[in-house]
Amino acid sequence: MIQFNASLLYTIINLVVFYLLLKKFLFKPVMGIMEKREKMIADGLQNASDTQDEAEKLKAEYEAALTGAREESIQIVDKARVDAKAEYDRILSEADEKAGTMMETAKRTIEAERQQTMNALQSEIAGLAMQAARKIVDEKTENQGNKGIYDQFLEGVGEAHGNTDTD
């Protein structure tokens, strides 16, 4: 029952062959698949974390850009305000100046007109005075001969008439 024989050697050979066969047909493919899956999962996780990092970086970038844009817009608005103010001041002063000039011109024109009117009035008054004086003179000379004075008067009027007609 208990005796050692060639079976011992065959068993060792069998075991080695069995090991090699199983290694080829069972362990290599199955362990390979398991490793591949592990690698795939690890890759997936790595990918996910990479993507997240990238997203965070992009987000920070965008935020920075947004802050910059906001500052820039504030600057632009400020600048525009300053510019508008300057323009406003300029236009206002220009208008002021123009109005001043116009006033001046108007004043001068009025003055000139007044002067003119004054001159006209003066000459008129002088004329009237002359007339009045003449009348008085005429009345004085009435006694000397009414006829002559009438004639004189009529002549004067006729002259004036003639003048107006020719005008």
Add this chain to the structure above:
Amino acid sequence: MDELSCETVFTIPVLGEIKESVVVTWVIMAVIVGLCIIFVRNLRVENPGKFQLVLESAIGWAQNFFEDVMGKENKRYIPYLITVLIYIGISNIIGLFGFKPPTKDINVTAGMAIMSMCLIEYSGIQKNGLKHWVKHFARPVPVVAPIMVLEIVIRPLSLCMRLFGNVLGAFVIMELLKAVVPILVPIPFSFYFDIFDGFLQAYVFVFLTALFMNEEQE
């Protein structure tokens, strides 16, 4: 009594007698390799099938088990240990299918024990170098050196005899029981002696081999 003996199945002129245990081993090898070829064909990384899941979880369990015992650096010994586990496990329960278990033949268990011995000593030498391996016999004190040297033989001998004795004992009890009460009564005993004890001995054999390897590497 002739149930106990290991019969010669046929004789090959040069190689000599081919015993029953060797033939049954061939059958086991053929069946297992055939099943592997069938089920391992369409492995997929994504959406694995049911068989693939079972296969992967079984191998994953065995891998974790041996890694726990020996550590990750001894990964390359794991396929051999799983091979032995499968072989002994199937051998021990093959009595259910009407074959004589090959592990009932002391030549088979001795062969496996010799393989384990080679593996244990090789792993030790490979890990720490020949010098360290020679020196470790004299530790912790030189007095124990003879015992340590004896241990090289004792460890595989204990593996061999434990397996052989268990399977032979279970086989004898089962044969006697079947001879006395052939109907129904052997069923619960068969569950214990053939299935439970069979798998337990397979587990113990590879577990101890892994443990000895780990010990040898220290």
